[in-house]
Amino acid sequence: MTTMATFPLAVVGTVALDDVATPAGEARAVLGGSATYFSVAASLFTRVGLVGVVGEDFPVKFRELLAGRDIDLSGLETAKGRTFHWAGRYDGAMNAATTLQTDLNVLETFTPRLSEAHRRAPVVFLANIAPSIQHSVLDQLLPPASGARLVVADTMNLWIDVQREPLLAVLRRVDGLLVNDQEARSLSGEKNLIAAGRRLLGAGPRFVIVKKGEHGAFLFAKDRAFALPSYPLEDVRDPTGAGDSFAGGLLGALAAGRHATTADLIDAMIYGTVTASFAVSTFSLDGLARVSPADVQQRAAELRRFVDPRPG
Amino acid sequence: MTTMATFPLAVVGTVALDDVATPAGEARAVLGGSATYFSVAASLFTRVGLVGVVGEDFPVKFRELLAGRDIDLSGLETAKGRTFHWAGRYDGAMNAATTLQTDLNVLETFTPRLSEAHRRAPVVFLANIAPSIQHSVLDQLLPPASGARLVVADTMNLWIDVQREPLLAVLRRVDGLLVNDQEARSLSGEKNLIAAGRRLLGAGPRFVIVKKGEHGAFLFAKDRAFALPSYPLEDVRDPTGAGDSFAGGLLGALAAGRHATTADLIDAMIYGTVTASFAVSTFSLDGLARVSPADVQQRAAELRRFVDPRPG
Numbered sequence: 324m325t326t327m328a329t330f331p332l333a334v335v336g337t338v339a340l341d342d343v344a345t346p347a348g349e350a351r352a353v354l355g356g357s358a359t360y361f362s363v364a365a366s367l368f369t370r371v372g373l374v375g376v377v378g379e380d381f382p383v384k385f386r387e388l389l390a391g392r393d394i395d396l397s398g399l400e401t402a403k404g405r406t407f408h409w410a411g412r413y414d415g416a417m418n419a420a421t422t423l424q425t426d427l428n429v430l431e432t433f434t435p436r437l438s439e440a441h442r443r444a445p446v447v448f449l450a451n452i453a454p455s456i457q458h459s460v461l462d463q464l465l466p467p468a469s470g471a472r473l474v475v476a477d478t479m480n481l482w483i484d485v486q487r488e489p490l491l492a493v494l495r496r497v498d499g500l501l502v503n504d505q506e507a508r509s510l511s512g513e514k515n516l517i518a519a520g521r522r523l524l525g526a527g528p529r530f531v532i533v534k535k536g537e538h539g540a541f542l543f544a545k546d547r548a549f550a551l552p553s554y555p556l557e558d559v560r561d562p563t564g565a566g567d568s569f570a571g572g573l574l575g576a577l578a579a580g581r582h583a584t585t586a587d588l589i590d591a592m593i594y595g596t597v598t599a600s601f602a603v604s605t606f607s608l609d610g611l612a613r614v615s616p617a618d619v620q621q622r623a624a625e626l627r628r629f630v631d632p633r634p635g
Numbered sequence: 636m637t638t639m640a641t642f643p644l645a646v647v648g649t650v651a652l653d654d655v656a657t658p659a660g661e662a663r664a665v666l667g668g669s670a671t672y673f674s675v676a677a678s679l680f681t682r683v684g685l686v687g688v689v690g691e692d693f694p695v696k697f698r699e700l701l702a703g704r705d706i707d708l709s710g711l712e713t714a715k716g717r718t719f720h721w722a723g724r725y726d727g728a729m730n731a732a733t734t735l736q737t738d739l740n741v742l743e744t745f746t747p748r749l750s751e752a753h754r755r756a757p758v759v760f761l762a763n764i765a766p767s768i769q770h771s772v773l774d775q776l777l778p779p780a781s782g783a784r785l786v787v788a789d790t791m792n793l794w795i796d797v798q799r800e801p802l803l804a805v806l807r808r809v810d811g812l813l814v815n816d817q818e819a820r821s822l823s824g825e826k827n828l829i830a831a832g833r834r835l836l837g838a839g840p841r842f843v844i845v846k847k848g849e850h851g852a853f854l855f856a857k858d859r860a861f862a863l864p865s866y867p868l869e870d871v872r873d874p875t876g877a878g879d880s881f882a883g884g885l886l887g888a889l890a891a892g893r894h895a896t897t898a899d900l901i902d903a904m905i906y907g908t909v910t911a912s913f914a915v916s917t918f919s920l921d922g923l924a925r926v927s928p929a930d931v932q933q934r935a936a937e938l939r940r941f942v943d944p945r946p947g
Contacts, residue, residue, distance in 0.1 A: 346826070416826050514658070514728050516849065518869040537828065538850040539864065550942055552851065552862035557830040586946030593944060630862055630942060632905060634898035 336450025353607035360564030364571025374398035572598025648762025672876035676883025884910025
């Protein structure tokens with residue numbers, strides 16, 4: 324008899340080896356990927372089950388970094404071939420990445436097979452991955468042991484361009500959508516970001532969060548809208564993974580608390596924002612992996628103060 | 636014996652005839668200019684003395700529009716020649732204007748001569764105009780009849796490029812600096828906006844406000860930093876004058892209240908933000924000129940709610 328692993332939060336996404344160049348420096352063959360950043364971020368708050376695939380070249384030290392945290396790796400498959408590889412560059416104010424190379428490698432044939440524990444996770448994040456794979460994950464989900472299910476999806480411009488209809492169908496099957504400003508504009512067809520957010524809210528999910536990088540994030544929910552500036556950072560070294568770290572902090576905080584009212588979402592956005600602020604302060608996951616829960620709480624208090632218009 | 640006009644707020648800047656094209660439409664030979672937008676915005680809160688120059692072609696209807704508000708026009712000179720003319724275009728998300736034509740006309744030889752009332756105005760705004768002219772205004776100022784003097788300056792990239800040293804000297808003579816994000820980066824030499832704001836705060840003024848258009852504004856003061864998102868607008872028709880309307884609402888609210896603590900500045904930023912939101916909803920000053928103080932208060936309450944992370 325074996326005890327089934329359980330965790331309140333599961334993520335399906337990419338695990339990558341990244342080459343990144345920014346005005347602050349360069350890093351080669353470092354740990355990256357949407358599920359990776361998400362999991363390390365979320366593990367600051369709760370136990371998270373990572374579903375993804377790596378190749379035979381995936382370094383042991385990176386597996387150990389993940390295993391050393393509150394991350395369940397039973398869903399991390401090792402396939403024949405090389406790990407997904409992304410190379411990108413950030414210039415100037417580092418608002419957008421220029422992709423230099425993408426080698427799908429083992430991702431090309433990846434079909435996530437979820438265990439019972441993943442299927443019943445109360446909170447599920449569909450990180451940026453093909454909408455067809457997001458549907459396959461949604462098809463596998465089973466009711467959680469107790470309480471409500473919360474499913475949130477991310478995406479990227481590639482899928483908006485080439486798998487628009489399957490992606491719109493994903494929106495009708497999830498509770499929340501998490502996109503950046505360009506994706507919100509492109510998916511909604513609205514240039515104005517407020518109009519874009521409201522249009523996406525009408526497309527299925529009960530909330531939409533639009534990430535604006537250094538400019539913060541918007542929440543569009545049925546009962547209210549909310550704007551949160553970013554944590555003020557003087558030194559951004561590598562924006563890679565900022566959005567996934569935001570998502571990890573957000574859903575980690577939500578999963579730890581187990582509700583997702585608008586007030587909970589707003590509170591979780593504060594945690595997503597400060598978690599992302601740690602991620603962008605160093606290359607790869609070096610900064611985020613060193614953060615303590617006390618560091619998170621301190622920046623959360625600083626951010627609340629930064630945005631508080633009340634005197635004192 | 637004549638009664639001297641008095642007003643708590645004076646502005647020195649441009650009065651223009653604008654041609655503007657945006658994705659929402661076009662307008663030709665409409666009322667524009669930094670001092671114009673500022674005055675109409677500020678007159679929602681307090682009486683304002685406008686110092687500027689127009690040509691003989693300046694339409695009577697525009698003079699009447701200004702005179703019909705709480706704006707003192709004794710400092711609006713009419714010079715031989717044509718009014719300053721600006722033609723510009725906004726594309727896409729309308730984040731930045733492309734200048735198509737600038738005809739200085741009567742501005743070319745403009746030297747502001749301030750009356751006693753202007754010289755003693757407790758609050759003075761040096762709108763975007765040549766730093767040499769800003770110095771000439773500063774040279775003319777006299778102590779207000781009572782209370783402290785508050786002087787705030789704006790600028791533009793042209794002056795940062797061609798009159799950098801005189802502009803840096805202006806910073807050492809004013810209380811506050813109001814710039815947009817590009818100007819903050821270019822004037823400070825810092826690409827990171829938080830670093831840029833802090834650097835500018837070290838260059839002389841006791842506060843720096845960085846305007847980020849649709850992304851809101853930052854305040855950098857000695858005792859704290861503060862971020863305020865923009866009022867959420869679905870339909871932006873013409874961003875011309877947004878920054879000057881923000882300044883007018885900000886200093887109008889400050890002049891009406893007569894203090895400039897950090898708490899006062901934060902409160903005034905809310906009024907600057909909502910005032911700008913009315914300005915960009917229509918071409919030229921059509922929208923702003925129709926706004927009532929009750930409209931301003933309603934949007935201020937909506938904005939406070941929009942940025943409030945507390946539940947309820």
